[in-house]
Amino acid sequence: MNISFKRDDQLKYKPDILKGLIAYNKTFAGDALSETINVYILDGDNLVGGCHTELEWNWVYIEALFYLNQDILIAMMNELYKLFKRKSEGIITESHISNRIEDFKLIGYESLGTLENKPLGYVSHTLVNKKMDHISINHKYELKIAHKKHEIYSKLVDEQVKTYNEKLKIDDSKTKIQYVAFDQKKVVGGVYGYLIKDYLHTSILWVDEAYRGNNIATKLMNYIEDEAQNKGYNQFYLETCTFQAKDFYEKRGYKVKMIKNNCPKGYDDYTMVKRI
Numbered sequence: 001m002n003i004s005f006k007r008d009d010q011l012k013y014k015p016d017i018l019k020g021l022i023a024y025n026k027t028f029a030g031d032a033l034s035e036t037i038n039v040y041i042l043d044g045d046n047l048v049g050g051c052h053t054e055l056e057w058n059w060v061y062i063e064a065l066f067y068l069n070q071d072i073l074i075a076m077m078n079e080l081y082k083l084f085k086r087k088s089e090g091i092i093t094e095s096h097i098s099n100r101i102e103d104f105k106l107i108g109y110e111s112l113g114t115l116e117n118k119p120l121g122y123v124s125h126t127l128v129n130k131k132m133d134h135i136s137i138n139h140k141y142e143l144k145i146a147h148k149k150h151e152i153y154s155k156l157v158d159e160q161v162k163t164y165n166e167k168l169k170i171d172d173s174k175t176k177i178q179y180v181a182f183d184q185k186k187v188v189g190g191v192y193g194y195l196i197k198d199y200l201h202t203s204i205l206w207v208d209e210a211y212r213g214n215n216i217a218t219k220l221m222n223y224i225e226d227e228a229q230n231k232g233y234n235q236f237y238l239e240t241c242t243f244q245a246k247d248f249y250e251k252r253g254y255k256v257k258m259i260k261n262n263c264p265k266g267y268d269d270y271t272m273v274k275r276i
Contacts, residue, residue: 001183001211005219007227008178008190014204017180017190021206028243029264032057037083039076040153041067042142048072049141050157052149053080053091057264060084062093066160071137074107079143081132089262090130096122096197097168107135113258113271115237119171119197126258126271171197175231179223181207181216191220193228193238200228202238205245217245221252234276242267249274 008014034056041049049067053060060080067073080091093109095101096118105111109127118124144150165172174194181189188211193202202224207216225236238254240246241263246256254272263269 001214003188003211003214003216004182005223006180006182007223008180011176011178011192013180013187013190014178014192016187017178017192017204017206020187020190020208021204024206024209025241025243028241028267029057032264033087036147037080038146038149038154039079040144040146040150040157041072041075042144043139047153047156049076050153050160051076051080052154052157055084055088057269058089058262059260060088060091062091064157064161065093066157066164070103070106071139072141073103074135074137075139075141075143077107077129078134079145081134083145085132089260089265090128091132092126092128092260094124094126096124097170101125101127104129108133112260115199115257115271115273117235118199118237124197128260177224177227179220181211181220183211189216189220191217191224193224195228195231195233198233198235200225200233200236202236205238217248218252229276236274236276237271239269239271241269246270246272 037053039051040047049072051062052064053062067076084091093104104127108131109129112126112128115124144153174196176194178190178192180187189207191202192204193200205217205220228236238249240249249272252274254274256270257273258271260269
C-alpha cells in the first residue's frame with residue numbers, strides 16, 4: 001500500500017468518488033427514489049413564478065425559485081404538495097432573506113435550524129413543511145409541470161433568480177475544491193466541497209472500504225479544511241447520515257446543528273458545523 005494525495009483541480013476523479021459513495025449508501029438506503037420536477041406558473045402569457053426541485057432521499061429540495069407575490073408562491077407549493085405528499089417526508093428550502101423566510105412561514109413552513117453568518121452578518125434558515133396541506137387562493141393560474149427543464153421558461157426562471165440575487169447582493173458563486181487519495185494509480189478515496197457564503201461546505205467524503213483504518217479520511221479532511229482556512233474561511237459545515245460518519249466528524253470538532261428525520265427513510269441526516 002502506497003497512498004498518495006493530489007488536489008484534483010479539474011474534478012477529473014469526481015465520478016469515481018461519487019460512484020464509491022453511492023455504492024456504499026446503497027447498501028443501507030437501497031435504491032432511493034429520485035425525481036426532478038419543474039413547476040412554471042403563468043398568468044396569461046406571462047411567466048410569474050417558477051421553481052426547480054429535486055426529490056432526494058425522501059425529501060424535496062427547492063433548488064431555484066422565483067415568484068411575484070404570495071399567491072403565486074402558494075400556487076406553486078400546492079402543486080408540489082399534490083405531487084409529493086404521498087412519496088416524501090416534506091419540502092425543504094433555505095434562505096437568509098427575512099422577507100422570503102416570512103413568506104414561507106406564513107404558508108406553514110417551520111424553521112428546522114439555522115446557520116449563523118451564512119453569509120456574514122446574516123442567519124440562514126432551513127425551512128421545512130412536512131404537513132403539505134393545500135391552501136386556497138382566489139386567483140387561477142395556469143400551471144405547467146415538467147420533469148425536464150423547459151428551455152424558455154427555465155431560462156426566464158434563472159434570469160429572475162439572478163436579478164433577485166443581484167438586487168439583494170446574494171452571492172451564490174462557488175469555489176470548488178477536491179482532493180483525491182491514490183494507491184498507485186487506483187482511486188481509493190476523495191473529498192469534494194466548495195466555498196460559498198463564507199462557509200466551506202464539504203458535500204462528499206469517501207474512502208474505499210478496503211482502505212479504511214489508514215487515516216485516509218482524516219488526511220483528506222485536513223487538506224480541504226486547511227485550504228479553506230488559508231483562503232480566510234473559518235466556518236465549515238456538512239451533512240452526514242446515521243450510517244455514515246457522524247462520530248468521525250464529532251471527533252474533528254463538528255457539532256450537530258439540525259436533524260432531518262427519514263433522510264433517507266429509516267435514518268436521520270445531521271447538519272454539522274465547525275468553527276475555527
